């Protein structure tokens with residue numbers, strides 16, 4: 001499948017650990033499955049996976065905010 005973002009690369013179905021940074025703090029969301037573009041690095045996720053990633057990001061944001069509030 002051709003990449004819908006850059007139109008050049010082709011998407012490869014893979015499971016990866018996805019780095020995520022919020023407010024200067026980094027984490028990794030493990031075992032993210034999606035279609036990744038080798039050319040531009042964009043990725044396409046299923047609705048279910050997007051939801052899971054979104055939840056993981058929100059949970060991390062909350063943890064960072066809580067830590068900063070306590071500091």
Ligand SMILES: [Zn+2]
Nearest residue numbers: 003006037040
């Ligand atoms: Zn691309």
